[in-house]
Amino acid sequence: MEFLLITGMSGAGKSQAMKVMEDMNYYCMDNLPPALLAKFAELCYKSRKDIDKVAVVVDIRSGEFFEHLFKGLQELNDGGMTHKILFLDAADNVLVKRYKELRRPHPLNPEGSIIEGIKKERELLENVKGRADYIIDTSNLTLSMLKEEMSNIFLEGKGSRNISLSVISFGFKHGTLLDGDLIFDVRFIPNPFYIQELREYTGEDENVRDYVFKWPQTNIFISKVIDMLEFLIPHYTREGKTQLIVGIGCTGGVHRSVAIANEIADILETNGHRVAVSHRDYRLK
Known part of the structure; x- marks a missing residue:
């Protein structure tokens, strides 16, 4: 039993x-x-x-x-x-x-x-x-x-004492992520908000994602973040940390941070980690 x-x-x-x-x-x-x-x-x-x-x-x-x-x-x-x-x-x-x-x-x-x-x-x-x-x-x-x-x-037998990861998008204009362990600022990427036809969408929408990821610096940034996290995770685990909260922030928390948080979470999950992704500040239309 x-x-x-x-x-x-x-x-x-x-x-x-x-x-x-x-x-x-x-x-x-x-x-x-x-x-x-x-x-x-x-x-x-x-x-x-x-x-x-x-x-x-x-x-x-x-x-x-x-x-x-x-x-x-x-x-x-x-x-x-x-x-x-x-x-x-x-x-x-x-x-x-x-x-x-x-x-x-x-x-x-x-x-x-x-x-x-x-x-x-x-x-x-x-x-x-x-x-x-x-x-x-x-x-x-x-x-x-x-x-x-x-x-x-x-049910699926994926559980262990290994660290769980939370990737959370947010907007700096609403305040920083107070409980974030690692905070990354993606405001260096051009803002879709200033593109009239993209303003009313979010980083969950394909047209916004395409705009965010068309810039070479976006993909370079994600690659470097993943490399850093894969380096840090085993060290945090050995120190007894059970959850790592990764904050991805842009100005409003609607476009860039949402698209990038989703991508980082997808890659980490593909790499075998337990990952939850959430978006603190955006609201669906």
Whole structure:
């Protein structure tokens, strides 16, 4: 029987992840007390319903989280039940924003600062994150992107502890990408905005892409960025980094950065990397 433990930061998307696992025909249980892990696995194994895939969410909502979690996992091993751990994470500023949007207090600091609660939670989860088989940073993932990432891991077998890459286009006039690890400025490329027949399109459209890529400097730039990333990725991975956010910025975040971000993401994916691409500032017509 396949047994998956889902855990991670509050607000990082564990509930959504559990729904995705249900869609993949996993038998799911939310907020299972860690002390009951082995007993629950045994019940599933002996069930007459032929349960062969189980996913449980365990997190800090159980007050005695670390006192029993690793003991529970050891009991699984002792019973011959192999398991995997999926850890969901997100940047602090993203978690704060999500809490504010939902108007919820942090469970570890319900009467005080959200950021202080997040800090306490990170300290508590440090050891279990270190033991995780899969780590997904949801900071820049939509629900559909999360589904795709989990499908890659659990249906297509592409998952690993390797670093995941997020390529994000943005416009400098709307502010720089605050959580970007590497920021590239593509404003040196002629701007399609000043071409009347291209202004109302985006970098997703073929006519804009053709204009952006007709300039030799565009292709040279992309080649050099790919070379740099392929050099850096294994070094970041060895240092324990789980996500690399690459920002591609132009003036408005509509034309050049969108086309180039898509191209870089496509090349990285072809090279075998886990890649998510998103566009912060453009809106479809």
